[in-house]
Amino acid sequence: MSVFFNLISVDDAIGLMKKIAPPMESEVVPLMDACDRVLSGDVVSDIDIPGFDRSWKDGYAVVASDSVSATDAQPTMLTIKGRIQMGSGERLSMKSGEAIYIPTGGQMPLGADAVIMIEHSEEVRDRVLIKRPASVGENVILKNEDFSRxxxxxxxxxxxxxxxxxxxxxxxxxxxxxxxxxxxGIISTGIEIVSVDTVPAIGQVRNVNTYLCGAYVQKHGGIAVDYGIVRDDVEAMKNLLCEAASECDLVLISGGSSKDKNDVTAVAMEDVGEIFAHGIALAPGKPTVIGRIGTTPVIGIPGHPAAVVMVLNVVIRHLFAVMVGHSSALAQSRKAVLFENIPSEKGREEYVRIHLNKDGMAVPLFGKSGLLNTIAESDGVIKIPAGCEGLEEGEIVEVMLW
Amino acid sequence: MSVFFNLISVDDAIGLMKKIAPPMESEVVPLMDACDRVLSGDVVSDIDIPGFDRSWKDGYAVVASDSVSATDAQPTMLTIKGRIQMGSGERLSMKSGEAIYIPTGGQMPLGADAVIMIEHSEEVRDRVLIKRPASVGENVILKNEDFSRxxxxxxxxxxxxxxxxxxxxxxxxxxxxxxxxxxxGIISTGIEIVSVDTVPAIGQVRNVNTYLCGAYVQKHGGIAVDYGIVRDDVEAMKNLLCEAASECDLVLISGGSSKDKNDVTAVAMEDVGEIFAHGIALAPGKPTVIGRIGTTPVIGIPGHPAAVVMVLNVVIRHLFAVMVGHSSALAQSRKAVLFENIPSEKGREEYVRIHLNKDGMAVPLFGKSGLLNTIAESDGVIKIPAGCEGLEEGEIVEVMLW
Structure with a gap:
């Protein structure tokens, strides 16, 4: 394994994600637990909906042609033939000159072809004054009109x-x-990493990434499994990787993926699985390792939280989308007006983090990307294509939301 | 109780929601379960972050002034004084003419004030060639710079x-x-309602609303409690309402709220609690009842699913927002270009359901609002203000997303 690596483009990394992502098997869940889940097959209706011609308003079932000249000033008077009871299977019938009271959802009587809303009527003993004309089918939903068995x-x-x-x-x-x-499965690595309930000594940092990755996974419909912290020890990493890969559908490792000689992620991955790419043209996030153990994708992400956020959202979301079977769920974006110029000297593809201000404008975050507070402040990222010499204030940009 | 009711405006209904919404008490949850939850108080840092001056790149700690003239063609040569070990509390020191290898996250040596990225250096035995100048503080995050204890x-x-x-x-x-x-708590009422596992007879419909409301509640961070179906029976409704109001923070009733004489929701609510409003100038959704039992808000929504979707999203979301302590979480909106004209004859405020097509344009759904399939097709709603004579194709509209 070379200490240095060859970069692949973000698009190639995304393509690789889609290729190695194992689609999840189906499972059956109660309907009440199915919100935000993705259907794994077609659903057919077991009945006609509605199962009968029904009114869509409270009012009077009428023969539409009886009402053609009805107005407030000159209402049409009809004889009330009866009243529809909700839930009753009995079908009433009527003819021209008659009306039947019908509540919303009630079954249309035989002979009627429209419903006059109660607001446009006035009951007078056993008669009703109709004050608006109705067209055939008005306020009626026909049997079968919504869904067919x-x-x-x-x-x-x-x-x-x-x-x-x-x-x-x-x-x-x-x-x-x-x-x-x-x-x-989520593994955090690095000799400097200590658990969140520990006060870090000089040179140490808390295990931010297990929480960051875990919350991301949960938010996007996955189950996070915490495999803890591995020190910079190849054997320990190999053992844990094999355990996690056999128990999970995907393994994320944060840390240990860079060019430093003590970084164990790529070494361990190569030993117990295969590596497809080491390095993405993405900043922060460059020293990412993409591989697989058996059929389980394993992604090694550089340890800085800013890199983790970028790689999760720009690259790994596509892997997730294939796994859960739904693309747009994970790629929400929003057009926004750029708040200030973004110079791009390099002519190569760049991703710039964005804060959406209270007016909804896209404010580029130019500060030190290593700071945690710029991570919490950012709402998403915009892509500056290769060859583009930067973007100008006032341009409409497409913000991929975190 | 009058069978007919006075309408209040949507804005007044929203105001009422905010007034009667009981903010939820705080609870303590493990950090890993806190994503999408709303902080009930400020959080302070227990430490300085970083706790020490650290490098934000793999490279060489240098004295910036040593590097001012460094280029690819004429690199500056420095003596490698040592290598920083990750996680080590030991602080190395160096002086002008020297460099120390430092990995990302490593503690800056005393005497150094910048880091040259490894890409801009070349190690030659015990020396390193520096090929770019660095400014003071470059690639360094100072102690305390991110968060202060x-x-x-x-x-x-x-x-x-x-x-x-x-x-x-x-x-x-x-x-x-x-x-x-x-x-x-969710109660469904109506003599025509049968459970979802039943094949409805003529005149009956399945209990759509318990599922619709339950999924809405879950999606917006609540816990749905199903109190089943009440037939059109005032005593049964009163008993169930009291039970639900005592066990829940909010009760939603679908059905039984309209002007039909058999509708029991308002009658039962008035008997065991108080009613603040009966009727909102919103279509569909007009015959909504807003009240309270003790301190628990109770909202009676008309039984048609189209009305339920409208009232939940236009009105009840504001109640939810106060309860969970976060406004924007429940009021996501998106600007979109209107696909075709929307005539508005009435000059009064209207809400029109919108489908966002694949180009992101807002397509008004003019069809029968009583059909379930238009509910599934709709992505949100736009408000046409009172006094507006309609909207024109190509206008930018604000779509409140479901």
Whole structure:
């Protein structure tokens, strides 16, 4: 293993992510637990919805042609033939000159073809004054108009919103098949790393990355499994890597991936698995190692939290998207107006961290990227393409949100 | 109780929500479970970060003034005085003419004031060639520069991102005080409602709303508690309402809130609690009842799922925001270009549901709002202010996302 490495482009790193990502198996979950999960197959309706012609307003079922000349000044008078009871299977019938009171959701009587809203009517003993004309079908939802029995309601790959959960309840899906949640093993390495409940001595830092990676994994629908801290010891790293790779769907290692001779990540990965790339043209985040043990992807990320945030969001999100079966869930972006010029001297692709200010403008964060407080302040990142000589204040930019 | 009701404006309904919302008590959660939770108080750092002057790059600690004339063609040669070991508390020292190898995160030697990146150096036996000048402080993070011991890191009211969780790990917050998750009781009412595992007979519909409300509550950080279906029975509703109000922080009832004589929600609410408003100038969603039992807000929403989606997102989200202590978490919006004209004849405030198409344009959904499939298709809603005569194709609109 060379101490120095060859850089691959961010696009190539993303391509590699998509190639090595193992899609999650399906699992069945109760409908009430399925919000934000991704359907693993199509769902069909078990019934017609509605199962009968129903009113969409409280009012009077009428024959539309009876109402053509109805106005406030000259209402049409109809005889009230009856009242629809909610939930009753009985179907009333009526004819021209008659009206039947119908609540929202009630079954349309035979003979009626429209509903006049109660606001446009006035009941007078056993008659009703109709004050607006109705067109055929007005305020009525026809049997079958919404969903048909046996027809697909949602396609596999859809991420379920609360509204979708409501629709699935309507079609009788008490449980649904969704992609499993990826188990993501998290290892932190570095001889200087101490646990969060320890006060670090001079030269030491707390284990920020296990928490940062764990929260990211949870936020994006995975299960974080903490494998603790490995000192700079290749054998310990190899053992832990094998354990984590066999128990998880993905392993993230933070630290130990750079060119320093004591960095053990790449050495251990090469020994117990395979390495596909070492180095991405991304700053911060350059000395990233991408590999696999068996079928489990293993990503070694440089140890600085700023690099971890960048690599997780710019690269690893694509791996996650394939695993959970949904692309847009993990790539939310927002157009914003650039607050100030971004010079780009180098002519090569760059990623610049952005803070969205209270006016929604994109403020580039130029300060020291090594500071934690710029990490907490940043809301996302913009890409400056290769060959671009920078961006100007006032330009519309696409901010990939963290 | 009048069968008819007076409408209040959406703004008044939102004001009422903010007034009756009980802020949640604090609870302590482990840091790893705190992502997306809202801090209930300020967090201060227990240490200086960094606790020592550290390098932010792999490279050589130097005296900046030694490097002023260094170039690729005419590098400056310095004597390697030693190598910094990660995690070592020992502080090396050096002087002009010397350099010390330092890895990212290593403690700066006494006497050095900058770090030359390894890419801009070349080691030759016990010497190193420096090929770029460094300014004082370059690639160095000073003790204290990030956070100071005893100083506030995050203010109460902040919703924690994965990056924030990382920062909290750095400042030793192994657990954090956050706002509790609201327990939200959900009651579905209507004589026509049957459970989701039942095939509805003619005139019946499945209990969509318990799932829709439950998923909404979960998505927005609450705990959904299902109190089942109440038939149109005032006594049963009163008993269940009292039970739910005593066990929960908020109760949502769907159905039974309209003007139909069999609708029991308002009658039961008035008997066991108080009603502040009955009717909102919002379509669909007009016959909403807003009240309270003891200190627990109770909202009766009309039974059609389209109304439930509208009332939850336009009105109840504000109540939720006060309860969980964070406003922007629940009011995400996005600017979009309007795909086609929206006529507004009425001159009064209107809410129009929007689908964001694949180009990100806002397509108004004009179809029957009673259809479930338009609910699943909609991504949010836009507000057309009172007095506005409609919106034109190509205008920029603000879409409140579901």
């Amino acid at each position: 046996g027809k697909v309601v949602f396609r596999g790959g859809r991420r379920l919103s609360p509204q979708d959960i409501g629709v699935l309840a309507a079609v009788g899906a008490t449980s649904v098949c969704v992609r499993g949640k990826p188990r993501v | 005893g100083k506030v890191v995050f203010r109460g009211g902040r919703r924690l991102s994965p990056q924030d969780i990382g920062v909290l790990a750095a400042v030793g917050a192994t657990s954090v005080c956050v706002r509790g998750k609201p327990r939200v």
